[in-house]
Amino acid sequence: MRRNRRLLSLVAALALAGSAVVAVTAAPAQAAPVTIPNGTQFTDTYGNALHAHGGGVLKVGGYYYWFGENRNADNTFRAVSVYRSTNLRDWEFRNNVLTQSSAAELRVANIERPKVIYNAGTGRYVMWMHKENGTDYGEARAAVASSATVDGDYTYHGSFRPLGHMSRDITLYNDGGTAYMLSAADENRDLHLYRLTADYLQVATLVGNFWNDASREAPALFKRGSTYFLLTSGLTGWNPNQARYATAPSISGPWTTMTNVGDSTTFRSQSTFVLPIQGTSTTSYLYMGDRWAGAWGGPVNDSQYVWLPITFPSATTMSLTWYPTITVDTATGTITGQAPAYHRITNRNSGKVVDVLDMAVTDNAEVKQWSWNGGANQKWEFRDAGSGYFRIVNQHSGKCLDVADASTANHANVIQYGCGSGTNQQWQWVATGSYHQLRARHSGKCLDVVSSGTADGTDITQYTCGSGTNQQWTRTQS
Template identity: 50%
Template sequence: MKGLRLAAACAFAAATAAPAWAGPATINNGSQFTTTTGGQIDAHGGGVIKVGNYYYFLGENRNPDYSFRAVSMYRSTDLKTWEFRNDILKSSSADELNFVNIERPKVIYNAKTKKYVLWAHKENGKDYVEARVAVATSDTVDGDYTYLGSFNPLGYESRDMTVFQDTDGSAYLISSAAVNYDLNIYKLSDDYTKIDSLVAVLKGFHREAPAIVKRAGTYFLLTSGASGWNPNQAAYFTATSLAGPWSGPTRFGHPYTYNSQSTFILPVQGSMGTSYLYMGDRWGPASGQIVNDSTYVWLPLRFPTATSIDLPTASQITIDAARGTIALGSPATTLVRAKVAHSGMCLNINGYNQTFGGKAIQWTCNRDGNEQLERRQVGDYTQLVFQHSGLCLAQDSDKQYGALATQTSCSVGARSQWTISGDTIVNRQSGSCLAIGGASKDPAKEAIVWPCTGDAEQKWTFE
């Protein structure tokens, strides 16, 4: 037993050792995050818990049929360089988890029991009629969690959910109920594994994807509209007590929340103060992909007043975890616009469309955000990211030529990757050139991919 205790103490020390802080890190929004060994990070609908100087990032890792594979966990000191740690809960962890959906997992630490407690939304893998919470615990943050079971909290449905630990050590479950029309707030038991009481009901708002933070005595509860995988505009509620009264919902930020849905708000505390990181998922199924194709959108939350929020957008952010700062953009990135030679017009998105499938067109250059592009390197290829939407230029099908150029998720692979050689932009998927259809000089004429001819409607300059 002494040897076992020593091994456990060493494991805890390894998990919580304080490494040296890394410098500022630039994060590409709408991209796949990867580990230090190059593996894809699957932590969708997830959350973060900080232990020592490490941030532990956990979330959904699903099978192609959307069923539960694991809750995967990664750790980092700079919120960019992620080391895979463990699949902390797996489909083999308990018989009940054999074929289910486990969504939006979060972990909090109970100082009294010295246990890490995981809560998640559980369904039966076939439909969404169970609406349960699942609970598991571990002695270490990234260990194998012991599954305790699932239930309906106080008999209510519980769908999208999060957990929150207040400054006094009490903990709460916040979840969508009544087929997403209500948001219920429950106080957890002293050991964080059960429900103590129902604290408040935000009734009739049809909201989901809750994420919560407390700042200067005010609680901010961010939510999404209930529109399935498709993005919509976020809204927040505020209160000075979790029991209410709650004001809101107040819509804010980008009309499609930068094509994402909220999952967590992370305070990043450092030597210069505390910044607040909005963490969202750009869901793959919204653009015809599977869940593990989903990418991440992380943005700084701003607080114009003591009771209001703003969410400025950019295709990149720079986080300095040591200083506690989050800045829009990257010091090394210059935004450009693409001008086609035959008409002198700029690549644009028709109608200022801000979501998946917006058609790329030529339009009179006006230095509008709709034509601002980030040139993002992905290996030997380039992605062109529209700043107004955060989406990538891509050909909209696998056709060899004649396909429209549209904006979509940056995770669609070769269709969103281009070789820029001199004044031509060649799609990796088809090997065809970005062109203006029919060599038309009309405003709003669609951009397409077409066999490379060297004609003026296929020649582009970046400025």
């Protein structure tokens, strides 16, 4: 009898524990503020690279679900992957909700910019995306899939040209239960706004072509107060360009002309989504952008993420500022950016600093040592690249300290080059007494002033690490 009582107690305890687990899953604990680095690849909670490129976010209960592109090495479609998070930094992989095996036409295809909205009338989550045939870029079709659960397997409903029009970069917007799809049409010259049918699975009508011959893509549509905002990109392939936006008092217009926002390359990113973060104190708006690896010749899955707070100087204007890191508090709804800190990097042997010659802003510009003069070409940001490494980014040019051609040889030239994911642009700051060495990740070799020279213009290369003071550096915030 005593044994049975113990068994009953154990069963009760397990049942209570199980109910606690269910409660946590249904209502996650309130998230604490987190800091998120910019211009990096993200990893999920399992340590794997997070692939949600060109994607969008949907909040369900206490979780944010992030859907996006997951590509093969040849850039063809592998899956639409979904991750979830309570704080927007720690992302748990949930499922590949759409894969090559979901439908015959997806076995050789490109699927781009998947977006998901919830249909309260049907109780289904509906995904729209841009579909190509995987061999050329001529199909220009919209595709649709749906699921009864946000992170379950999605049923593919096929692809088509909306009302006969080409359809490429795409976004969705749920306006109080009425859903809209916006896509690039007519070889990306136009942007078409469509109202969807009540089940969200088809196009009901073309609301308007408000941006005829504007040549814009990568649309991100959101509403703040009583104003609708549309953020877009120009057409420069994988290379980044100037973002522009328009506003309107109604989704059906009239829309303003496009206005520039951010810098000339949108901080080397392209818009994919704007996420409202509603909390107890405020609602903030998060710009989500992709820094496409195609800009430096890499595959899509090497692309990086750029997330920035959007600020609003007025009810109908918006602004974007670069921050190397942002802090997000999903509980209060606040986003704050941390301004970059720039340093001069001084050689112990010569007392001179790392300098981009002639204040050049071009790739392959020479990096040498020079007397400190306070120029922006002598100031560097140590940007976290993960695993204890940094990208060292020049303030003047925005380009990275780079070992030319990823060489592993002694005396390989050190230059500036557009920042990418290469380990020849990642440096470890290693203490040696009260000074430090800068070790290149790909080669393990040290940043070195050639022949221990002390003159202005002496070259800087990489060389096997030793005890020489020409390989020892300090950094001072400037």
